[in-house]
Amino acid sequence: MSLKDIIAPFSVWKRALEKPYTNRKPIETRPGADRYRGFHQNAIDQCIGCGTCEEICQNNAIDLVPLEGKTSSHGDSGLRPKIDYGRCCWCALCVDICPTGSLGMSNEYIWITTDPEDFRFIPGGESKPWDDRAEGYRRAEGYDLLEAERVEMPMLSFEESQKSFIEMVQGYSKEQAMEEADRCVACGICIATCPAHMDVPAYIEAIRNDDMGEGLKIVYNANPLPASCGRVCSHACEYVCAMKHKGEAISIRWLKRYIIDQIYLGDYKEILKSADESNGKKIAVIGSGPGGLSAAYYLRLLGYEITVFDANEKAGGMLRYGIPEYRLPYEQVDKDVEYIRQLGVTINQDLKIGVDRDFKSLYDEYDAIFFSTGLKDPYGLEIAGEDLPGVQSGLDILDEVTKGKTPDIGKSVVVVGGGNVAMDAARTSRRYGAEVTILYRRREVDMPADEEEIHESQGEGCKLVTQAIPLRVEKGDSTRLKLFFGMAEMVDQGEGQRPKPVLIEGSEEVIECDSVITAIGQEADYSFIPEEIGKNLVFNRGMVQINEFRQTGDSKIFAGGDIANRKRDAISAIADGHSAAKGIDIYLTNFKEK
Amino acid sequence: MVKEKENSKFPPLVDGKSQYDLTSGKYLRVWQGPQHPGITGNMSLELTICGDEIIDCKTHVGYLHRGFEKLMERRKYIQCFPVVCRICVPEPDFNEYLFAACTEELAGIQIPERAEWIRTLNLEMARLTSFLMWIGGQAGSFGMGTIGQWTVTLRDYMLDLFEELTGGRIYHMYMLPGGVRADFPPGWINKLLDTLKTVEKTLDDVELAMMHNAVFKMRAKGLGIITPDMVDKYGITGPNARAAGVARDIRKDSPYLVYDKLDFEIVTGTKSDAYGRCEVRIKEMYQSIDLIRQIVEKMPKEGPFFTKLPNVLHWRIPAGHTYKRAECTRGEYGFYVQSDGSDKPRRTYVRGPSYTHAVALMEHLAIRTNIADTAGLMVSLHTYPPEIER
Ligand SMILES: Cc1cc2nc3c(=O)[nH]c(=O)nc-3n(C[C@H](O)[C@H](O)[C@H](O)COP(=O)(O)OP(=O)(O)OC[C@H]3O[C@@H](n4cnc5c(N)ncnc54)[C@H](O)[C@@H]3O)c2cc1C
Ligand code: SF4
Ligand code: SF4
Numbered sequence: 011m012s013l014k015d016i017i018a019p020f021s022v023w024k025r026a027l028e029k030p031y032t033n034r035k036p037i038e039t040r041p042g043a044d045r046y047r048g049f050h051q052n053a054i055d056q057c058i059g060c061g062t063c064e065e066i067c068q069n070n071a072i073d074l075v076p077l078e079g080k081t082s083s084h085g086d087s088g089l090r091p092k093i094d095y096g097r098c099c100w101c102a103l104c105v106d107i108c109p110t111g112s113l114g115m116s117n118e119y120i121w122i123t124t125d126p127e128d129f130r131f132i133p134g135g136e137s138k139p140w141d142d143r144a145e146g147y148r149r150a151e152g153y154d155l156l157e158a159e160r161v162e163m164p165m166l167s168f169e170e171s172q173k174s175f176i177e178m179v180q181g182y183s184k185e186q187a188m189e190e191a192d193r194c195v196a197c198g199i200c201i202a203t204c205p206a207h208m209d210v211p212a213y214i215e216a217i218r219n220d221d222m223g224e225g226l227k228i229v230y231n232a233n234p235l236p237a238s239c240g241r242v243c244s245h246a247c248e249y250v251c252a253m254k255h256k257g258e259a260i261s262i263r264w265l266k267r268y269i270i271d272q273i274y275l276g277d278y279k280e281i282l283k284s285a286d287e288s289n290g291k292k293i294a295v296i297g298s299g300p301g302g303l304s305a306a307y308y309l310r311l312l313g314y315e316i317t318v319f320d321a322n323e324k325a326g327g328m329l330r331y332g333i334p335e336y337r338l339p340y341e342q343v344d345k346d347v348e349y350i351r352q353l354g355v356t357i358n359q360d361l362k363i364g365v366d367r368d369f370k371s372l373y374d375e376y377d378a379i380f381f382s383t384g385l386k387d388p389y390g391l392e393i394a395g396e397d398l399p400g401v402q403s404g405l406d407i408l409d410e411v412t413k414g415k416t417p418d419i420g421k422s423v424v425v426v427g428g429g430n431v432a433m434d435a436a437r438t439s440r441r442y443g444a445e446v447t448i449l450y451r452r453r454e455v456d457m458p459a460d461e462e463e464i465h466e467s468q469g470e471g472c473k474l475v476t477q478a479i480p481l482r483v484e485k486g487d488s489t490r491l492k493l494f495f496g497m498a499e500m501v502d503q504g505e506g507q508r509p510k511p512v513l514i515e516g517s518e519e520v521i522e523c524d525s526v527i528t529a530i531g532q533e534a535d536y537s538f539i540p541e542e543i544g545k546n547l548v549f550n551r552g553m554v555q556i557n558e559f560r561q562t563g564d565s566k567i568f569a570g571g572d573i574a575n576r577k578r579d580a581i582s583a584i585a586d587g588h589s590a591a592k593g594i595d596i597y598l599t600n601f602k603e604k
Numbered sequence: 605m606v607k608e609k610e611n612s613k614f615p616p617l618v619d620g621k622s623q624y625d626l627t628s629g630k631y632l633r634v635w636q637g638p639q640h641p642g643i644t645g646n647m648s649l650e651l652t653i654c655g656d657e658i659i660d661c662k663t664h665v666g667y668l669h670r671g672f673e674k675l676m677e678r679r680k681y682i683q684c685f686p687v688v689c690r691i692c693v694p695e696p697d698f699n700e701y702l703f704a705a706c707t708e709e710l711a712g713i714q715i716p717e718r719a720e721w722i723r724t725l726n727l728e729m730a731r732l733t734s735f736l737m738w739i740g741g742q743a744g745s746f747g748m749g750t751i752g753q754w755t756v757t758l759r760d761y762m763l764d765l766f767e768e769l770t771g772g773r774i775y776h777m778y779m780l781p782g783g784v785r786a787d788f789p790p791g792w793i794n795k796l797l798d799t800l801k802t803v804e805k806t807l808d809d810v811e812l813a814m815m816h817n818a819v820f821k822m823r824a825k826g827l828g829i830i831t832p833d834m835v836d837k838y839g840i841t842g843p844n845a846r847a848a849g850v851a852r853d854i855r856k857d858s859p860y861l862v863y864d865k866l867d868f869e870i871v872t873g874t875k876s877d878a879y880g881r882c883e884v885r886i887k888e889m890y891q892s893i894d895l896i897r898q899i900v901e902k903m904p905k906e907g908p909f910f911t912k913l914p915n916v917l918h919w920r921i922p923a924g925h926t927y928k929r930a931e932c933t934r935g936e937y938g939f940y941v942q943s944d945g946s947d948k949p950r951r952t953y954v955r956g957p958s959y960t961h962a963v964a965l966m967e968h969l970a971i972r973t974n975i976a977d978t979a980g981l982m983v984s985l986h987t988y989p990p991e992i993e994r
Contacts, residue, residue: 011818018816021809022750031757043764044789045771065917068683101686101777106785107917115771147771150786153910155682192915218918 042117047100047147049118050093052134054080056112059087060197060252063104063113071097072104077135084203085250095129106149109156109195110255115147116140158257161190163264172440172470175335179241179264184220187268191217193253194260200247205577205585208232210247210262217265223281225269230282233584234307234350235300237342238329240267244460244579270345278349285353286313291598294319294376296363296538299327300580301382301571303347304587305594306355309380312595316355319372321362323413327384328572329580331412332405332431334438340412364538373543373566378594380560382571382583385532391426395483396528400491404435404529411438419444420524424493425472426450426480427529428457433464435527436472446472447521451479451498451511479513486522494520534573543567559593560586568593614659614972622652622659622971630654636978638667646989647962649982653975661970663963669993676952681707681781682916684949689775691954692991694737697730698932699954700779702939705860705928707781710921710943715911719783721903724861725896726769726779727930729796732803732892733762734933735885738986742882743814745979746823751814754806761799768792783910793900800893807889815882824879828969828981831876838968839960842935843884844985848876854931866898878984885933885986920947934958934986956991963992 042048054077064072074089082088091104091113105113113133118140123129134141164180165171171178182190196211204210209228216225229236243263251259273281291314295302298320306316324330326343351357363369372379388403390396404425407417421444425436428450436446448467450457454476457464468474477498484492496518498511533552536544546564548555553576554569556562562569570586572578615624624631637648646668652660672691676684688703689696701723708715736759740752763773768789770778778785814820830838835845845852853870855863871887873880913919923945929938938955966985973981 011821015816015818015821018812019814019818021812025754025809043768043771045769045786046767047771047777062917066682068679068686099686099775100772102771103682103686152787152908153783153785155913155916157912157915192918195915195917215918 039120041145042119044117044145045147046115046117046119046145047102048116049095049121049138049140050105050133051114051116051141051143051146052091052132053112053114054090054134056110057090057108057134058085058110058112058199058252058255059089059091060109060195060199061087061089061091062107062109062195062197062252063091065195065197066103066107067098068101068103069097069099071095071099075132077132082202084246085199087199087202090132090135092130092132092135096126102147103155105147106153106155107195109197109252111149116143117145117147118143156195156253156256157193158253160193160258160261161186163261168466168469168471171336171466172437175441177241177339178336178466181271182261182264182268187217187265188220190261191215191265195252197252199250199252200262203250204232204247205579205582206232206588207585208247208266213269214260214262214265217269222269222272226273226278226281227283229266229269232588233581234304235329235346235580235584236266237270237345238300238326238338239581239584240264240270241338241342242329242333243581244577246581275345275348279352282349283311285310288315289313291315291377292317292375293594294372294379296320296372296379296381297327297383297571298322298325298347298357298359299382299384299571299583300329301384301583301587302327302380303350304584305380305382305568305570305590306357306587307350307353308588308591309594310350310353310355312591314377314594317376318355318357319361319363319367320357320359321365323360325357325359327382331409332434334408334411334434336437336441337434362538368540369538369543370540377598378566378568380568380570380587380590380594381573382569382587383534383536383538383573385534385572385578387533387535388528389531389533391480391528391530393480393482395485395491398483398485398491400489400524401483401526401528404431404527405532407435407527408438417442418525419527420489421445422523423447423525423527424449424521424523425527425529427531428452428459429529429531430459430463431532432527432529433459433467435529437467437470439527440467440470440472444524447523448472448474449478449480449493449495450474450476452508453477453500456508477511478519479511481518483526490522490524491526492520492522493526494518536573557593558589559596560590561593561597565597568597614654614657624652624654624659626652631659634975638664647992649966649970649978651970651975651978656975658970658973658975658978661967663966665963665989665992667993668989672994673952673954676949678948680916680947681919681921681949684952685780686775686777689777690990691994692956692988693774694988695730695734695932696775697726697779698930698937699939700776701727701861702928702930702937703941703952704779704781706926706939706941707921709926709928710924710941711781711919712922713782713911713913715783716908718904718907719909719911720861721899722784722788722909723779724863724866725899725903726776726784727861728892728895728899729762729765731933732889732896733759733766735889735892736762736803738885738933738983739810739814741983742980743810743820745983746820748814748817748820751810755810758803758806761802765792765796765799768795782913783908785910787909796896797900800896804890804893807886811886815879815886821879823977823980824882824984825877827878827973827977828984829875829877830965830969834965838965840935840965841957841960842931842933842986843871843881843888844876844935844961844965846871846876847873847880847884849874854929854936858929860928860930862899862903865902866895868895878980881984881986888933918947920945921949925951929955932957934961934988937991954991954994956988956994958987958989958992961985962987962989 061074075092077090194214200210213225213228245263248259295318325347423439423444478495481494486492496513500509568590571583647665650662688699736755739755743751767773770776851870921943925942927940935957940953942951944950
């Protein structure tokens with residue numbers, strides 16, 4: 011103890027002269043820091059109600075609830091997060107994980123109300139003073155809990171791909187598939203959009219668990235043609251995937267393919283459910299495209315005896331006779347078809363109803379009929395010179411290739427059209443060494459073909475000319491053709507309407523080529539249906555009218571696929587087949603609540 | 605401990621236990637706590653006194669048990685992240701760091717170098733902030749409330765910095781598996797350096813007003829002496845041990861983060877009584893300030909601060925177990941995490957240094973001290989009940 015110890019403590023007095031630290035009256039409210047984690051904000055129209063925020067919240071403070079004025083639509087559940095501030099711990103993990111980036115936090119931390127119920131509300135849905143506050147917590151650049159980019163798919167280079175029919179997409183390895191499957195947030199927003207309502211998150215989870223058997227079962231619950239769909243499905247699911255809001259959608263289609271590629275056909279029987287015992291009822295299915303095969307599969311499972319009739323030599327419909335091998339190898343179609351056959355479905359090929367056997371006899375012999383006969387009559391261009399030799403349809407060329415013939419197209423080809431058939435015809439022509447030009451009447455953004463098809467056709471060297479309207483075809487030197495076309499301008503048609511291509515008067519150009527391939531659409535041929543039965547069916551603009559169970563105007567006849575739905579893709583045909591199977595089962599009063 | 609005197613008024617000690625007869629009317633049993641909301645009252649002491657001297661002390665914990673270790677068994681790894689900081693209110697960051705480090709080790713994740721520097725900075729800031737609060741308690745328990753007010757204000761300035769960096773004042777939720785959640789906001793480093801100057805200046809004043817204060821010296825010197833031989837026996841770590849001359853500091857003994865790149869010596873004392881422990885802590889505060897300045901100078905100025913994790917919603921950690929430790933203000937803070945290969949930790953065990961200090965050691969040291977000194981003694985052991993109980 012020293013004198014200093016007595017005197018030193020008095021030094022505290024010097025502080026009496028300093029400015030006090032504390033806030034003084036009037037009380038100043040102090041705003042939270044720029045990153046303060048205060049009350050939530052949600053950009054309500056950007057939010058898709060995926061519920062990922064709810065999933066990560068460790069306090070169960072978030073509940074997805076309906077919000078007035080929001081309805082569910084493709085890619086939006088119509089629900090919005092409601093937060094209970096009695097539970098919220100302000101961790102902001104919900105903000106970090108939100109795939110759309112709609113959720114954030116304001117820097118507001120003071121809010122006084124007398125009703126405790128007020129502390130449960132839908133941010134952004136129920137207006138609050140901090141809704142437009144710029145300050146507050148946002149996920150920082152450089153920190154992310156989700157992976158925005160998909161695992162790159164190994165592909166043949168364009169240089170290689172345009173020389174052969176080898177499948178271009180080579181498929182994921184196990185590591186790649188697991189990594190891609192890991193990206194999924196399992197929100198399930200895709201399920202509602204998939205026409206067949208496949209349980210996507212569940213089969214993706216099976217991949218994460220490396221349980222291929224489980225994956226196969228889940229897939230077959232809603233889709234009996236997965237080897238094909240895993241390659242060529244139009245993947246509506248990927249357009250609504252929550253992760254697409256952040257970057258790239260989960261590679262849903264290719265993950266499905268991965269599951270199927272891991273399992274030998276011979277092992278399917280062990281894994282999948284077998285057909286119920288025969289119930290003695292017989293169903294005829296006309297057409298062995300995706301629609302027919304799907305109906306056959308699900309009906310067979312229910313114990314019906316199924317006979318499929320198809321005019322082609324092999325089953326698969328357009329999957330085999332339309333889609334080229336570099337996108338969908340025949341052996342993959344075989345794998346799908348073979349399993350359905352093994353389940354006990356009889357498939358009669360080379361048998362055209364209306365020619366080799368009449369419809370009426372099926373109608374009399376079977377308990378019900380499902381037909382999914384597809385569209386195979388190509389539309390004409392309706393221009394002069396269309397009947398010259400060398401003008402042919404894309405469908406015919408693709409059909410010939412499947413049948414093992416070399417198409418007679420020459421060295422230069424003009425393909426007219428902007429859909430998938432046009433792309434397939436163009437890229438097939440490239441593989442036979444032709445120079446290819448694609449003419450399309452609207453803009454590139456208007457093309458109905460998949461984005462990747464357009465990209466790949468150009469990568470393989472097909473030239474695309476847009477806003478080009480064919481005018482006439484004339485004979486050129488020797489076997490050459492001259493295709494005259496005019497340029498179009500896009501004329502606005504008012505809100506909600508696609509702009510229309512209108513020919514610019516006086517514009518005219520010409521391309522010389524060896525063949526003109528038309529691919530502007532196709533229609534159905536119902537001539538196999540006799541008048542006495544046909545009169546009970548209702549047709550509208552070439553399509554058969556059906557109810558939700560795919561039942562036509564004749565209660566014994568069901569229909570689906572391209573002739574009955576406007577989506578005109580494989581998965582919609584498959585969904586039709588499945589619904590028709592349920593419909594037929596109900597119709598035949600065999601329906602069991604399971 | 606007061607030396608045994610001839611004809612002492614105290615009952616005899618046998619094997620360190622006081623032999624008294626409560627019915628004799630000579631002794632009184634009183635409870636301190638658990639009503640007190642601060643450090644000395646979140647647990648309670650059952651004191652037997654003779655006059656105003658304590659002759660027996662039993663500690664009772666359990667009033668603050670929140671079951672964190674159990675809660676974590678039902679939460680995915682990422683969901684444990686907002687939970688762990690709450691284990692120790694005044695010093696949440698060590699929990700964040702250790703849980704993240706265990707998870708990273710089990711998952712085989714290497715975090716970016718810059719994240720390691722930022723984490724170290726964060727932990728030293730936490731140390732300084734926590735000590736500022738401790739001074740408040742220590743000074744206050746000996747009737748020097750003014751000093752407590754100064755340092756609690758400084759703590760608030762530190763919390764301002766945490767708020768600007770992490771988005772939260774108390775529960776920062778900043779260090780998560782993979783790194784840290786955000787980079788420094790613009791101008792923040794300068795503000796940090798300015799604040800350190802203010803803290804340093806006030807610490808000089810604290811030294812004068814507290815460490816050179818006759819009253820404080822009289823009360824703190826000789827109170828609760830920890831001898832070097834008690835250190836291992838009681839599992840004593842941190843400043844409590846270092847004040848007794850035992851040079852143990854995990855930052856030096858098994859360096860983690862970037863401590864091996866920093867220049868510092870272990871602070872030790874010569875006598876671990878309440879006064880000696882204060883001296884060590886105050887030196888460690890200056891040391892923390894120095895370490896923060898070193899970090900700011902030496903750390904990479906740019907670069908990633910977070911490593912991409914697998915999708916945290918399905919993240920499964922390979923089976924295994926690990927124990928990680930760090931030197932917090934009170935000594936060895938440790939996390940044991942065991943994974944059974946699933947997406948949730950199978951078992952998490954938190955070793956808080958306060959457990960040993962506040963229970964067995966306190967029972968021992970309290971005997972024969974004056975009841976008026978109990979609070980001061982407890983604070984001089986620097987115990988935080990929330991981490992005793994988890
Ligand atoms: C070139 C091309 C590319 C395509 N690319 C894709 C794609 O990438 N992704 C996608 O999802 N969809 C694609 N589609 C569309 C898809 O192939 C069809 O939507 C789908 O095949 C329709 O199935 P479906 O069951 O309605 O009929 P189809 O597949 O057309 O099958 C109809 C079957 O009925 C048979 N049939 C018809 N009439 C009779 C009769 N009278 N007697 C007996 N049998 C008969 C036919 O032989 C044929 O096998 C493509 C189509 C084409 C043409
Ligand atoms: S995660 Fe985002 S988009 Fe999804 S429901 Fe929550 S706030 Fe909406
Ligand atoms: S695939 Fe996309 S939409 Fe579907 S569950 Fe996963 S994240 Fe959600």
